[in-house]
Amino acid sequence: MNYIDFKSPTQLDEARTLLKELGESAMPVAGSTLHVFLRDESPKVAVDIARLGLSGIRLVDGIFHIGATTTVTALHEHDQPGWVLDRVASEFVTQPIRNMATIGGSSVRVFPWSDLPVALLALNAAMVITGDEERTLDAETFFASQPFHHFALGDLLTSVRVPALTAGQGFAYLKDRRTSTDFSRCTVAAWLSLEDGKIAGVRVAVGAAVPMPCRMPDVEQALMGARPGPKKFEEAVQAGLDTARWKGLHGISDEYARHLASILIVDVLNRAHQEAKGE
Numbered sequence: 001m002n003y004i005d006f007k008s009p010t011q012l013d014e015a016r017t018l019l020k021e022l023g024e025s026a027m028p029v030a031g032s033t034l035h036v037f038l039r040d041e042s043p044k045v046a047v048d049i050a051r052l053g054l055s056g057i058r059l060v061d062g063i064f065h066i067g068a069t070t071t072v073t074a075l076h077e078h079d080q081p082g083w084v085l086d087r088v089a090s091e092f093v094t095q096p097i098r099n100m101a102t103i104g105g106s107s108v109r110v111f112p113w114s115d116l117p118v119a120l121l122a123l124n125a126a127m128v129i130t131g132d133e134e135r136t137l138d139a140e141t142f143f144a145s146q147p148f149h150h151f152a153l154g155d156l157l158t159s160v161r162v163p164a165l166t167a168g169q170g171f172a173y174l175k176d177r178r179t180s181t182d183f184s185r186c187t188v189a190a191w192l193s194l195e196d197g198k199i200a201g202v203r204v205a206v207g208a209a210v211p212m213p214c215r216m217p218d219v220e221q222a223l224m225g226a227r228p229g230p231k232k233f234e235e236a237v238q239a240g241l242d243t244a245r246w247k248g249l250h251g252i253s254d255e256y257a258r259h260l261a262s263i264l265i266v267d268v269l270n271r272a273h274q275e276a277k278g279e
């Protein structure tokens, strides 16, 4: 990136006005950790959005409201019943990056290996965009294509809403990488809800081994209403695996990416099931 100026507004309206006035030459900046990957060399004015009062985590009627500039470290350190994003944050590369990277920056520009979108898809998060009017997109719509395409000039992601886990529900998140600081080769997350010993709700999401993080609808469909268990999970994963377009990253073949995903998805489903049973 080629920054030629830096603006530091302290009010959301002020930031939005600046972004609109500066137009294509402006770039919102939160933790600024992703900028090393952006190839745009045109002169840009950085508009810092970290001082707009958009960080923090509040539980409101069973939903966690997470401000867009909440850092990954804050996600990691938060501790409240029903909170699960600490499990994802702990897998997020190194502590210095976690201290700067925000949930908003991680969600607006997505790479195949991005951690948080996979978890947000499995958790059925709601993404709140503040423009001239506020609008909320469900995670599946938000992540269906590169999310910044949803944004008009001056729009900002202001909040991410994640339902708290309740009794009878489980969540698990796993990623495979060659070293602890490497990018993921396959990331998976599962959310599962039990009623009378059967699966009443399930969401499975995958990243890194596919071009963009996505859900696995055929796996989910094969599990709805079923009695959960390792064998059932394996059958459902085999039945639903081919709806995704597998793409090996970091030197692994597409076939190996598919195989890796098949193992990890069964693993997260088993873990989510254990938690839903209260174990």
Ligand SMILES: Cc1cc2nc3c(=O)[nH]c(=O)nc-3n(C[C@H](O)[C@H](O)[C@H](O)COP(=O)(O)OP(=O)(O)OC[C@H]3O[C@@H](n4cnc5c(N)ncnc54)[C@H](O)[C@@H]3O)c2cc1C
Pocket (backbone or CB within 6 Å): 027, 028, 029, 030, 031, 032, 033, 034, 035, 036, 049, 068, 069, 091, 092, 093, 097, 100, 101, 102, 103, 104, 105, 106, 107, 108, 109, 113, 114, 115, 116, 155, 156, 157, 158, 182, 183, 184
């Ligand atoms: C060495 C290294 C390793 C990394 N490893 C990982 C990893 O393991 N997993 C992973 O997921 N990521 C990883 N990343 C990527 C990066 O840290 C994340 O994507 C990061 O979370 C981006 O957040 P940020 O706050 O730094 O965003 P920024 O860099 O500030 O912004 C990213 C983009 O989003 C836009 N933006 C930011 N916030 C908003 C908002 N609220 N509204 C609208 N637009 C907004 C910006 O304009 C910019 O285009 C790594 C990065 C580095 C440098």
